[in-house]
Amino acid sequence: MVTNCVGSPVTGKDFFAREGEQAFCWECLATDHLLLLAPRRVGKTSLMLKLQDTARDHGYDATLFSGAEAQDEAGFIVRLYETVGKLGSWSSIQQRLANGPVGRFFQSLHSVELGPFSVEFSREAEAKWEMLGERLIRVLDQQQEKSLILVDEVPIFILSLLRLDPSGERARRFLNWFRSIRQRSGSSGSLRWLLAGSIGLDTVAARLNLGDTINDLHIFHLGAFTREVAEDLLDELARSHELPLSSEASERILDRVGWTIPFYLQLVFSELRGQQPSARTRVTPERVDQAFESLLRPAKKAYFDFWRQRLVEELGKPDADFALILLNAIAVDPTGASRSTLSQCLAKPIRNTEQRRDKLRYLLDVLVNDGYIVEVEGIDRFGFRSPLLREFWVRRVLP
Numbered sequence: 001m002v003t004n005c006v007g008s009p010v011t012g013k014d015f016f017a018r019e020g021e022q023a024f025c026w027e028c029l030a031t032d033h034l035l036l037l038a039p040r041r042v043g044k045t046s047l048m049l050k051l052q053d054t055a056r057d058h059g060y061d062a063t064l065f066s067g068a069e070a071q072d073e074a075g076f077i078v079r080l081y082e083t084v085g086k087l088g089s090w091s092s093i094q095q096r097l098a099n100g101p102v103g104r105f106f107q108s109l110h111s112v113e114l115g116p117f118s119v120e121f122s123r124e125a126e127a128k129w130e131m132l133g134e135r136l137i138r139v140l141d142q143q144q145e146k147s148l149i150l151v152d153e154v155p156i157f158i159l160s161l162l163r164l165d166p167s168g169e170r171a172r173r174f175l176n177w178f179r180s181i182r183q184r185s186g187s188s189g190s191l192r193w194l195l196a197g198s199i200g201l202d203t204v205a206a207r208l209n210l211g212d213t214i215n216d217l218h219i220f221h222l223g224a225f226t227r228e229v230a231e232d233l234l235d236e237l238a239r240s241h242e243l244p245l246s247s248e249a250s251e252r253i254l255d256r257v258g259w260t261i262p263f264y265l266q267l268v269f270s271e272l273r274g275q276q277p278s279a280r281t282r283v284t285p286e287r288v289d290q291a292f293e294s295l296l297r298p299a300k301k302a303y304f305d306f307w308r309q310r311l312v313e314e315l316g317k318p319d320a321d322f323a324l325i326l327l328n329a330i331a332v333d334p335t336g337a338s339r340s341t342l343s344q345c346l347a348k349p350i351r352n353t354e355q356r357r358d359k360l361r362y363l364l365d366v367l368v369n370d371g372y373i374v375e376v377e378g379i380d381r382f383g384f385r386s387p388l389l390r391e392f393w394v395r396r397v398l399p
Contacts (some may be wrong), residue, residue: 002233006263006270009045011053016236016262017229018047021222025051026058028218029192033182035214036196038222038331039371040306041263043194047222049149051194055148060192061087062148063107063233067157067197072164073174074126077159080149084136087147093136095140110132130177135265139182141191147237148192155204159313163282168208175205175213182287183216199314209314229262237269244282252285256292259386269296285391296395304392307372315366322346323363332375336383339364366369 003014025047028034040045048064055062065083070076084090125132138145161171186193195201195217202219205211225233231250238245257264271291272283284315295303311320329345330337343360350356364382367373374385384390 002236004237004241004270004273006266009049010043010262011049015046015050016233017225018043018050021047021220022050022054025194025220028220029060029194030059032218033185033193034195034218034220035217036194036222037200037202037219037369038196039261039369040198040310041261042222042224042371043262044198044222045152046061046262048152048194048196048299051148052150058144059306060148061089062150063087064150064152066152067155068153069155071160073161073170074129077129077136077175077256080133082137083149084140084147089143089145089147093143096139100135102132103338128194133177134181137191138184141185141189147193148194150194151196153197154195155199155201155314158201158208159199162208168210171189171208172210172213175210179213179216186367199310203314206362206366207319224259224261227254227260227366230257230265233262234269235264237266238283240361241269241273243269243273246282246284249283249288250287250355252288252379256288257386257388259388261371261386263388264388267295268292279360292391294386296391298396301392301396304389305396307389308393308397314370315363318349319359319363322349322359323367325349325392326360326363326367327372328398330382330384331390331398334377334383334387335388336373336381339380339382342382 001013002012002016005014024037025034035049047226052062052064060188063083063086065079067076067079072077084093087093109163120263138150151217158171158175161174162168164170182193202211202213206215224230231254234245234250234253237243253265253268254260257268268288268291271294272287275287275291275294294300308324311323315323316322326342327346329342339360342364343356346356346360350359364373364375371385372389384393
């Protein structure tokens with residue numbers, strides 16, 4: 001039985017498919033650190049949780065934390081210590097740290113509780129975040145047992161540093177430090193990292209001209225389900241929740257969703273369940289259309305509006321405004337818009353031809369990588385990747 005989950009990451013028996021993706025991740029982690037790139041709602045966090053749960057089968061002791069919980073560099077190191085404390089090898093790690101240069105900082109900690117524990121650094125320790133992090137990671141890398149640290153929402157943390165220092169120097173310093181400690185592990189070390197985020201770390205690095213700080217990572221793009229897997233998920237949901245779903249209705253869902261990411265499939269199925277008058281009533285294509293109309297009402301705006309809201313967070317001003325201009329132009333026509341048309345849309349705010357060309361190239365790359373749009377092969381034209389998102393954009397975003 002697969003539970004109909006909307007919004008929350010899925011775990012255990014509710015995790016569906018992705019066998020090939022899991023195998024690819026473990027193959028990459030045998031020799032490299034991994035950067036998991038995926039547009040929002042594709043199932044990135046669910047995959048990370050699955051990798052954490054199955055790490056023992058691959059010889060790793062794994063732990064996961066979210067970079068979004070840290071507001072500055074010292075906070076990131078605190079979260080790193082707290083999450084390493086969940087590893088089975090923490091006792092020996094702590095002992096080795098206490099006997100080294102870090103030992104005196106343990107005396108400066110306000111509280112340390114073993115097991116599920118929290119760490120609070122003194123002011124003296126906060127200024128030494130690089131050394132504290134480096135020593136912990138060095139000990140981890142020298143352990144006999146292999147460890148895997150999964151860090152979600154790394155870009156959100158980097159954007160926090162950018163707010164603290166708009167010049168980008170703090171972000172560069174942290175990313176350079178982080179890259180240096182990953183490189184020290186090499187292919188023979190006992191520690192592996194898997195980094196990810198709902199905003200692409202590559203996008204944030206490109207925005208700050210910091211692409212060199214992540215070029216050591218093996219990049220893995222997590223995509224949507226194939227149509228066949230998406231159909232299997234709908235069938236499994238229908239069986240699990242005893243909701244008769246005709247093959248025609250399933251096809252209609254897949255056609256209208258277009259981009260078959262787990263979130264959209266679960267969302268449409270949840271809407272069908274809510275509208276179904278009787279368990280004996282078979283879902284028809286007409287009822288599917290009604291469910292889509294319901295999802296596109298103002299009351300359900302929150303399901304899609306994050307796509308618009310996150311532009312400012314990810315790109316900053318004025319690039320977020322430029323991206324919105326492009327998306328509005330692409331949404332007008334179901335077949336999308338050509339590159340030349342989009343260039344004309346930016347002609348007024350960016351008068352310099354060369355600057356406009358470079359900005360357009362950058363923004364189109366970001367919007368493609370983040371799942372907003374897709375390039376139509378061979379004709380240099382861009383359309384919304386998700387027909388469902390385009391419908392929302394036309395009804396709720398276009399001026």
